[in-house]
Amino acid sequence: MNLRYLLLVIPLFAVCVFPSLSSAEESSKVKEFRALCDRGHAEGCYFLGMMYKKGTGITQDSFQTAAMFRKACDGGYAAGCGALGVMYEDGKGVTQDSFQAAAMFRKACDGGEAKGCFNLGLMYEDGKGVTQDFVEAVALYRKACDGRVAAGCGALGVMYEFGTGTGQSNTDALNYYDQACNMKLTLGCQNYARVKKK
Numbered sequence: 001m002n003l004r005y006l007l008l009v010i011p012l013f014a015v016c017v018f019p020s021l022s023s024a025e026e027s028s029k030v031k032e033f034r035a036l037c038d039r040g041h042a043e044g045c046y047f048l049g050m051m052y053k054k055g056t057g058i059t060q061d062s063f064q065t066a067a068m069f070r071k072a073c074d075g076g077y078a079a080g081c082g083a084l085g086v087m088y089e090d091g092k093g094v095t096q097d098s099f100q101a102a103a104m105f106r107k108a109c110d111g112g113e114a115k116g117c118f119n120l121g122l123m124y125e126d127g128k129g130v131t132q133d134f135v136e137a138v139a140l141y142r143k144a145c146d147g148r149v150a151a152g153c154g155a156l157g158v159m160y161e162f163g164t165g166t167g168q169s170n171t172d173a174l175n176y177y178d179q180a181c182n183m184k185l186t187l188g189c190q191n192y193a194r195v196k197k198k
Contacts, residue, residue: 030057037068042075049083061094073104078111082109085119085148098129108141114147121155123134125165134165145176 031050035042049068052061066087073079085104085157088097102123108116124133138159144152157176160169173195180188 005043027057037071040075042072042077042080042152045069045075046077046080046083049080061086064093066093074108074180076111077142078108078113078116081105081111082108082113082116084120085116089119100129108145112147112151114144116145116153117141117147118149118152118155121152125155132167134159136165136184148183150185150188153183154179154180154185154191155187158190158193161191161195170198 021133023033030048033044033048033051037048045068047066049072050056052065052068054060057146063127066084068079069084069087073084078162081104084094085101085108087093088095088101088104090096094100102120104117105120105123117140120130121137121144123129124140125131126132126138141152141155141159145156146152153176154163157173157180160167162168162172166172177188177192181187181192
């Protein structure tokens with residue numbers, strides 16, 4: 001069962017929110033994050049990477065995005081590892097490499113970044129960059145759900161509903177679909193209503 005088709009996967013790093021800034025303010029933010037990054041602040045590197053990714057106050061550049069995310073990851077900022085994992089998975093700014101993507105998602109997850117756990121769970125479910133392991137996928141989805149990633153809760157619901165990597169349980173499926181729904185995942189609400197009718 002491929003969750004990519006059963007879940008509305010929320011983009012891993014959908015939007016880095018910067019309020020509407022004037023050109024001078026944008027340039028100032030770029031300088032601020034660059035200075036922080038140059039001084040070894042991993043979080044500054046991450047936010048500079050997000051600015052390169054979105055073209056906010058700077059020319060959009062996927063190679064610079066990857067370089068900044070790598071610095072953030074190497075500096076111990078888990079979200080940087082997760083963002084770099086997405087780039088390896090998609091082949092943007094780096095050569096596409098599922099093994100590197102899985103390694104980056106593992107670093108993100110181990111660093112407490114719940115979205116990294118969710119993405120690593122997808123890789124274990126699909127057998128992409130790692131040996132397919134549904135039990136490990138369930139464990140990772142649980143970490144993601146516990147970390148308030150709605151798609152992680154929705155994925156757990158699917159695994160319990162179909163008994164993949166865990167015992168089949170509509171009760172548990174309903175519980176996780178409900179959690180996903182409460183976190184505004186539309187498909188979680190739809191799956192909850194569908195299973196409730198069984």
